[in-house]
Amino acid sequence: ELKVEQNPLFLSMQEGKNYTIYCNYSTTSDRLYWYRQDPGKSLESLFVLLSNGAVKQEGRLMASLDTKARLSTLHITAAVHDLSATYFCAVDRLDSSYKLIFGSGTRLLVRP
Amino acid sequence: SAVISQKPSRDICQRGTSLTIQCQVDSQVTMMFWYRQQPGQSLTLIATANQGSEATYESGFVIDKFPISRPNLTFSTLTVSNMSPEDSSIYLCSVGGRYNEQFFGPGTRLTVL
Numbered sequence: 001e002l003k004v005e006q007n008p009l010f011l012s013m014q015e016g017k018n019y020t021i022y023c024n025y026s027t028t029s030d031r032l033y034w035y036r037q038d039p040g041k042s043l044e045s046l047f048v049l050l051s052n053g054a055v056k057q058e059g060r061l062m063a064s065l066d067t068k069a070r071l072s073t074l075h076i077t078a079a080v081h082d083l084s085a086t087y088f089c090a091v092d093r094l095d096s097s098y099k100l101i102f103g104s105g106t107r108l109l110v111r112p
Numbered sequence: 113s114a115v116i117s118q119k120p121s122r123d124i125c126q127r128g129t130s131l132t133i134q135c136q137v138d139s140q141v142t143m144m145f146w147y148r149q150q151p152g153q154s155l156t157l158i159a160t161a162n163q164g165s166e167a168t169y170e171s172g173f174v175i176d177k178f179p180i181s182r183p184n185l186t187f188s189t190l191t192v193s194n195m196s197p198e199d200s201s202i203y204l205c206s207v208g209g210r211y212n213e214q215f216f217g218p219g220t221r222l223t224v225l
Binding site: 031033040041042043044045048050088090092097098099100102103104105 | 154155160209211212214216218219
């Protein structure tokens with residue numbers, strides 16, 4: 001059974017600091033996705049990582065994928081309050097079903 | 113990316129009743145997906161809805177409880193039947209993108225009393 005684990009589950013950090021969210025998964029896959037969810041809102045697609053070594057950056061967020069280690073990271077640089085949200089990673093099952101398995105989510109709170 | 117709308121955006125329902133949630137996409141798509149997100153939790157896939165065939169349900173979800181219709185390539189409905197407070201969740205529909213990333217509708221927030 002494919003499992004996707006994120007850590008930490010909750011992260012409280014000060015503005016201006018750096019931190020990394022980790023996403024581990026249990027089976028071979030070379031497609032991984034990161035999403036953002038604001039309270040009471042739906043999910044917004046942040047990054048699509050399609051191969052080993054893929055790195056994508058948008059503003060203060062950078063995502064990477066290591067398929068050999070079955071690990072993706074979401075790095076936050078110089079956090080600002082607007083980044084406060086819940087971040088989910090999801091893995092493509094690659095079984096022709098087009099289904100994704102989601103991690104448990106990391107709730108990020110950026111304090112002034 | 114597709115533009116997806118859902119109706120209703122939220123509802124408060126009584127135990128034992130049913131609610132039908134509508135999902136409309138602005139382009140034709142082969143697959144549509146229905147997810148449930150319980151309070152403070154991650155997303156769980158309920159079923160995949162293909163046009164012209166029966167929906168495919170994930171383990172733990174059954175058609176009698178969550179009947180799905182897919183009458184055309186831009187529309188689907190999910191019914192939550194015989195509701196109990198445990199059904200209180202956000203229900204999301206989604207469609208796949210070019211790289212199978214999912215694009216989500218705004219969600220339906222359901223509270224069952």
